[in-house]
Amino acid sequence: NAGVTQTPKFRVLKTGQSMTLLCAQDMNHEYMYWYRQDPGMGLRLIHYSVGEGTTAKGEVPDGYNVSRLKKQNFLLGLESAAPSQTSVYFCASAQGDTQYFGPGTRLTVL
Amino acid sequence: KQEVTQIPAALSVPEGENLVLNCSFTDSAIYNLQWFRQDPGKGLTSLLLIQSSQREQTSGRLNASLDKSSGRSTLYIAASQPGDSATYLCAVRITGTASKLTFGTGTRLQVTL
Numbered sequence: 001n002a003g004v005t006q007t008p009k010f011r012v013l014k015t016g017q018s019m020t021l022l023c024a025q026d027m028n029h030e031y032m033y034w035y036r037q038d039p040g041m042g043l044r045l046i047h048y049s050v051g052e053g054t055t056a057k058g059e060v061p062d063g064y065n066v067s068r069l070k071k072q073n074f075l076l077g078l079e080s081a082a083p084s085q086t087s088v089y090f091c092a093s094a095q096g097d098t099q100y101f102g103p104g105t106r107l108t109v110l
Numbered sequence: 111k112q113e114v115t116q117i118p119a120a121l122s123v124p125e126g127e128n129l130v131l132n133c134s135f136t137d138s139a140i141y142n143l144q145w146f147r148q149d150p151g152k153g154l155t156s157l158l159l160i161q162s163s164q165r166e167q168t169s170g171r172l173n174a175s176l177d178k179s180s181g182r183s184t185l186y187i188a189a190s191q192p193g194d195s196a197t198y199l200c201a202v203r204i205t206g207t208a209s210k211l212t213f214g215t216g217t218r219l220q221v222t223l
Contacts, residue, residue, distance in 0.1 A: 004153075031209050042114070042199065042213040043154075050208050058210070090153060094209050097142055097161075101153035 023091030133200035
Protein backbone atom coordinates (compact mmCIF):
# COMPACT_ATOMS: atom_id res chain seq x y z
CA ASN A 1 0.00 0.00 0.00
CA ALA A 2 1.47 3.33 -1.08
CA GLY A 3 -1.25 5.31 0.71
CA VAL A 4 -1.49 8.84 -0.68
CA THR A 5 1.11 9.93 -3.21
CA GLN A 6 1.66 13.34 -4.80
CA THR A 7 3.55 14.33 -7.91
CA PRO A 8 5.65 16.33 -8.38
CA LYS A 9 7.44 16.88 -5.07
CA PHE A 10 8.89 20.24 -6.09
CA ARG A 11 8.14 22.69 -8.88
CA VAL A 12 9.17 26.20 -9.85
CA LEU A 13 6.89 28.16 -12.16
CA LYS A 14 6.98 31.58 -13.71
CA THR A 15 4.02 33.90 -13.29
CA GLY A 16 1.32 33.04 -15.81
CA GLN A 17 2.39 29.45 -16.40
CA SER A 18 0.01 26.58 -15.81
CA MET A 19 0.48 23.23 -14.14
CA THR A 20 -1.36 20.26 -12.69
CA LEU A 21 -0.64 18.56 -9.39
CA LEU A 22 -1.60 14.90 -9.18
CA CYS A 23 -2.81 13.12 -6.07
CA ALA A 24 -3.33 9.37 -6.06
CA GLN A 25 -4.64 7.07 -3.32
CA ASP A 26 -4.85 3.30 -3.27
CA MET A 27 -7.15 2.92 -0.24
CA ASN A 28 -10.42 3.14 -2.20
CA HIS A 29 -11.43 6.24 -0.23
CA GLU A 30 -14.45 8.24 -1.31
CA TYR A 31 -13.36 11.63 -0.01
CA MET A 32 -10.32 13.55 -1.23
CA TYR A 33 -9.04 17.02 -0.40
CA TRP A 34 -6.52 19.61 -1.51
CA TYR A 35 -4.98 21.96 1.09
CA ARG A 36 -2.33 24.62 0.99
CA GLN A 37 -0.04 25.34 3.92
CA ASP A 38 1.53 28.74 4.38
CA PRO A 39 3.71 29.95 7.25
CA GLY A 40 1.65 31.14 10.19
CA MET A 41 -1.67 30.21 8.56
CA GLY A 42 -2.06 26.49 9.05
CA LEU A 43 -3.66 24.32 6.39
CA ARG A 44 -6.48 25.80 4.36
CA LEU A 45 -8.87 23.77 2.24
CA ILE A 46 -8.81 24.61 -1.48
CA HIS A 47 -11.24 22.08 -3.01
CA TYR A 48 -12.57 18.71 -2.05
CA SER A 49 -14.43 15.77 -3.54
CA VAL A 50 -16.94 13.41 -1.95
CA GLY A 51 -16.79 10.88 -4.78
CA GLU A 52 -15.80 10.17 -8.36
CA GLY A 53 -17.07 12.87 -10.69
CA THR A 54 -17.88 15.35 -7.89
CA THR A 55 -15.96 18.39 -6.66
CA ALA A 56 -16.72 21.30 -4.35
CA LYS A 57 -15.08 24.54 -3.27
CA GLY A 58 -13.29 24.89 0.01
CA GLU A 59 -12.10 27.94 1.89
CA VAL A 60 -9.64 29.33 -0.71
CA PRO A 61 -10.67 28.06 -4.18
CA ASP A 62 -9.86 31.12 -6.31
CA GLY A 63 -7.20 30.52 -8.96
CA TYR A 64 -7.50 26.73 -8.76
CA ASN A 65 -9.52 24.07 -10.53
CA VAL A 66 -9.90 20.39 -9.75
CA SER A 67 -11.10 17.20 -11.36
CA ARG A 68 -11.94 13.73 -10.03
CA LEU A 69 -12.43 11.61 -13.15
CA LYS A 70 -11.27 8.45 -11.39
CA LYS A 71 -11.93 7.55 -7.78
CA GLN A 72 -8.25 7.10 -7.00
CA ASN A 73 -7.04 10.39 -8.50
CA PHE A 74 -7.67 14.03 -7.61
CA LEU A 75 -6.03 16.66 -9.80
CA LEU A 76 -5.37 20.27 -8.83
CA GLY A 77 -4.80 22.73 -11.65
CA LEU A 78 -3.38 26.22 -11.73
CA GLU A 79 -4.36 27.88 -15.01
CA SER A 80 -2.27 31.04 -14.60
CA ALA A 81 0.10 30.84 -11.65
CA ALA A 82 0.65 33.88 -9.42
CA PRO A 83 3.34 34.50 -6.77
CA SER A 84 0.57 34.35 -4.12
CA GLN A 85 0.20 30.67 -4.98
CA THR A 86 3.69 29.91 -3.71
CA SER A 87 2.97 27.37 -1.01
CA VAL A 88 3.17 23.75 0.04
CA TYR A 89 0.22 21.77 -1.28
CA PHE A 90 -1.10 18.70 0.52
CA CYS A 91 -3.57 16.16 -0.69
CA ALA A 92 -5.54 13.94 1.67
CA SER A 93 -8.07 11.14 1.40
CA ALA A 94 -10.61 9.90 3.92
CA GLN A 95 -13.11 7.17 4.55
CA GLY A 96 -14.84 8.00 7.79
CA ASP A 97 -13.20 10.34 10.26
CA THR A 98 -9.47 9.95 9.64
CA GLN A 99 -7.73 11.84 6.86
CA TYR A 100 -4.54 10.40 5.36
CA PHE A 101 -2.11 12.92 3.96
CA GLY A 102 0.37 12.82 1.12
CA PRO A 103 3.94 14.11 1.52
CA GLY A 104 3.24 17.46 -0.12
CA THR A 105 4.31 19.43 -3.19
CA ARG A 106 6.43 22.52 -2.70
CA LEU A 107 5.51 25.06 -5.38
CA THR A 108 7.33 28.31 -6.00
CA VAL A 109 5.94 30.88 -8.41
CA LEU A 110 8.45 33.53 -9.51
CA LYS B 111 -16.83 30.90 10.68
CA GLN B 112 -14.88 28.39 12.76
CA GLU B 113 -11.49 29.60 13.94
CA VAL B 114 -8.93 27.35 15.59
CA THR B 115 -6.07 28.75 17.67
CA GLN B 116 -3.07 26.98 19.10
CA ILE B 117 -0.93 28.39 21.87
CA PRO B 118 2.01 28.49 22.20
CA ALA B 119 3.31 28.71 18.63
CA ALA B 120 6.60 27.16 19.71
CA LEU B 121 7.79 25.29 22.77
CA SER B 122 11.14 23.93 23.88
CA VAL B 123 11.42 21.48 26.77
CA PRO B 124 14.14 19.22 28.16
CA GLU B 125 13.82 15.50 27.64
CA GLY B 126 11.67 13.74 30.22
CA GLU B 127 9.34 16.63 30.93
CA ASN B 128 5.58 16.30 30.73
CA LEU B 129 3.97 18.97 28.59
CA VAL B 130 0.59 20.27 27.45
CA LEU B 131 -0.32 21.74 24.09
CA ASN B 132 -3.46 23.85 23.80
CA CYS B 133 -6.10 24.19 21.10
CA SER B 134 -9.16 26.43 21.19
CA PHE B 135 -12.03 26.76 18.73
CA THR B 136 -14.78 29.34 18.39
CA ASP B 137 -17.78 27.24 17.29
CA SER B 138 -18.71 24.47 19.74
CA ALA B 139 -20.90 22.65 17.17
CA ILE B 140 -18.14 20.26 16.23
CA TYR B 141 -18.38 16.65 15.11
CA ASN B 142 -14.92 15.68 16.28
CA LEU B 143 -11.42 17.01 16.93
CA GLN B 144 -8.13 15.53 15.78
CA TRP B 145 -4.53 16.02 16.74
CA PHE B 146 -1.92 15.59 14.00
CA ARG B 147 1.85 15.46 13.97
CA GLN B 148 3.89 16.97 11.15
CA ASP B 149 7.62 16.36 10.77
CA PRO B 150 9.68 18.90 8.77
CA GLY B 151 9.11 18.52 5.05
CA LYS B 152 6.55 15.76 5.57
CA GLY B 153 2.82 15.29 5.50
CA LEU B 154 0.52 15.03 8.51
CA THR B 155 -0.03 11.92 10.61
CA SER B 156 -3.15 11.54 12.71
CA LEU B 157 -2.37 10.95 16.40
CA LEU B 158 -5.70 11.02 18.20
CA LEU B 159 -9.32 11.62 17.28
CA ILE B 160 -11.94 12.61 19.85
CA GLN B 161 -15.60 12.42 18.96
CA SER B 162 -17.82 15.25 20.22
CA SER B 163 -19.43 12.89 22.75
CA GLN B 164 -16.08 11.90 24.25
CA ARG B 165 -14.01 13.70 26.86
CA GLU B 166 -10.60 12.17 26.15
CA GLN B 167 -8.57 9.70 24.14
CA THR B 168 -5.27 8.05 24.98
CA SER B 169 -2.55 6.46 22.88
CA GLY B 170 0.66 5.48 24.62
CA ARG B 171 2.23 8.59 26.13
CA LEU B 172 -0.34 10.86 24.49
CA ASN B 173 -3.62 11.93 26.02
CA ALA B 174 -6.03 14.33 24.37
CA SER B 175 -8.96 15.94 26.14
CA LEU B 176 -11.96 17.79 24.79
CA ASP B 177 -14.20 20.35 26.50
CA LYS B 178 -16.71 21.24 23.82
CA SER B 179 -18.66 23.74 25.90
CA SER B 180 -15.58 25.88 26.51
CA GLY B 181 -14.14 25.30 23.03
CA ARG B 182 -10.89 23.79 24.23
CA SER B 183 -8.74 20.73 23.73
CA THR B 184 -5.38 19.80 25.19
CA LEU B 185 -2.75 17.31 24.09
CA TYR B 186 -0.72 15.96 26.99
CA ILE B 187 2.62 14.33 26.22
CA ALA B 188 4.17 12.38 29.07
CA ALA B 189 7.89 11.86 29.54
CA SER B 190 8.85 13.72 26.37
CA GLN B 191 11.61 12.36 24.11
CA PRO B 192 13.72 14.00 21.39
CA GLY B 193 11.76 11.94 18.86
CA ASP B 194 8.63 13.88 19.86
CA SER B 195 10.10 17.00 18.26
CA ALA B 196 7.68 18.03 15.51
CA THR B 197 4.82 20.41 14.81
CA TYR B 198 1.51 19.43 16.36
CA LEU B 199 -1.71 20.59 14.75
CA CYS B 200 -5.28 20.29 15.94
CA ALA B 201 -8.20 20.25 13.54
CA VAL B 202 -11.95 20.34 14.07
CA ARG B 203 -14.65 18.86 11.91
CA ILE B 204 -17.94 20.73 11.90
CA THR B 205 -21.15 18.72 12.02
CA GLY B 206 -22.41 17.77 8.55
CA THR B 207 -19.55 19.12 6.46
CA ALA B 208 -18.36 16.15 4.36
CA SER B 209 -15.51 15.51 6.78
CA LYS B 210 -13.97 18.90 6.09
CA LEU B 211 -11.44 20.00 8.69
CA THR B 212 -10.46 23.42 9.99
CA PHE B 213 -6.86 23.47 11.18
CA GLY B 214 -5.04 25.46 13.79
CA THR B 215 -1.68 27.02 13.00
CA GLY B 216 0.23 24.46 15.05
CA THR B 217 2.70 24.31 17.92
CA ARG B 218 6.31 23.60 17.02
CA LEU B 219 7.78 21.41 19.76
CA GLN B 220 11.46 20.84 20.38
CA VAL B 221 12.57 18.33 22.99
CA THR B 222 16.21 18.84 23.92
CA LEU B 223 18.69 16.37 25.37
